[in-house]
Amino acid sequence: MSGTEWETVVGLEVHCELKTATKLFCGCANSFGDEPNTNVCPVCLGLPGSLPVLNEGAVERAMRIGAALHCEVHPSVFHRKNYFYPDMPKDYQISQYDEPINVGGWLDLPDGFRVGIVRAHLEEDTGKTSHLGGDGRIHGADYSLVDYNRAGVPLVEIVSEPDIRSAAQARAYASELRAVLVAVDASDGRMEEGSLRVDANVSVRPAGSDTFGTRCEIKNLNSLRSLGRAIEHEAARQVALLESGEAVVQQTRHWDEAAARTVPLRSKEEAFDYRYFPEPDLVPLAPDAGWQAAVAGSLGLLPAQRRARLLALLDGAGDGEVSAAQADQVSAVVDQGLDDLVVAAVSGGAPARLALARAANEVAADVEAGRRLPVADFTKLVSMEGDGKLSASQSKEVLGELLGAGGGDPEAIAGQRGFEAMSADSVVAIVNEVVAAHPDEWGRFAGGDQKLMGFFVGAIRERAGSSFDGKAVSAELRRRLQEA
């Protein structure tokens, strides 16, 4: 098969911890990072006689996820998935099996590529095990310690179609899905805390083939970087096997980030016989049309709509095409939830590109402070900079103070700091001085040596001090060049 072009085929399973106050079937707090075993009760500890009752807030969030992914809400039932592992004290996990709440759907990536969604179902999370003694790895450990705070926390598992064709596309899907989950208030999106966990089903096939190769499921992907690297390594491993005439064996593999490879998990065959059966302690879930419509109506703008809204503002500003860097700023501002600030500032009269740049750079450096920043103060600051009343560096400094203090009057802060923008007269005067002091450099610059732009801007900056206004200076230099 050497010389064959190979195509990677990927389907992703994303486990999303829901941002509810309580667990899926009991009133224990759903809270990350608490003292071990402080959020436990008879239900989530699986004590005899306890009965689960479904959390309305979890169902609501599952439906929001479904609505954002264009799924249909179906009547659903819960099953017991039976297995023996100390992360679940009941010895089963309650999950939705063949009748999930959300069925079908899709997610459009920012480049327009559409990934199909098979299902998005509700289930409970497991407890957290730590392996101790021996070499600290699971099989070498002498014993394990278990914290059941996470046992019973609501999850939605989102299963994609095997539509993804590269590691980069898998990352783009996970990143866009994360943004959607945060936007509909279903998840806090914190991959590093395990709020989002991704498993990847990876196979390879000769390019152009329409049958799937044997797939392997890769677990332990807890960052976008791990996801991308694991898929690349796993696809390369499978191609090497096939090119040397061997077969890919269907199995579950674990991504070892440090060693940059996937290794097979040791599992006994019967461990996969989960003996699913309907959970007799729960009744069916069948949200009516009214509830579904209310959820769909409460979604708010999704990330793709938010990006489009900002791009339209930039387009409408009438000062040129949107650059790639500006498009990146748009994505960043939407990801950080700062786009409402930009939109409000623009509708308050601030110039769109400047508002976007200040949000994507300065405000994004302290997102929490940015969310508290009064829109009116941000609008006034960006407008002052846009009108040339503040230079870029002065504006950034005032913005820093606004963020630190949770707001304030930009005009007063600028006054206290003695900030005055360079007046048009002083720009001309300083440029005159600097040009006169460097006649040789000016001659070469006027002769077309663009590199000297930096030299003149630097010299003028030194002379002007904090009132330096790079935009006004560049404009004056260019005006003179045309006259020269």
Place this chain on the structure above:
Amino acid sequence: MTGGAPDGHASPPPIGREDVVHVARLARLELTDEEVGRFTGQLAQVLAHAADVAALDLAGVAPTAHPLPLQNVLRPDEIRPCLDRQEVLDGAPEVEDHRFRVPRIVGDAP
């Protein structure tokens, strides 16, 4: 209930001792030879009963998800008091660092 299928109905799925041993292993039950024999007979009767239902014409009848005619039993997403940790851990055979200590794990998480 004799374990045999009534005339004209589907035969019950056969069940043998090896099936009972397998199911017992899945449930981590240790059965004696005598118990395997006894449960093989009892499970065959249960399956024969299910076969009676399977033999009926149920086209158009929705599966029964629950014996009670209820759906959407929900509770509001409000925090309720948890158990006291000491009380919880007092019931555990072994505890370390406020966590349940369990023997070495063989096999991977499912």
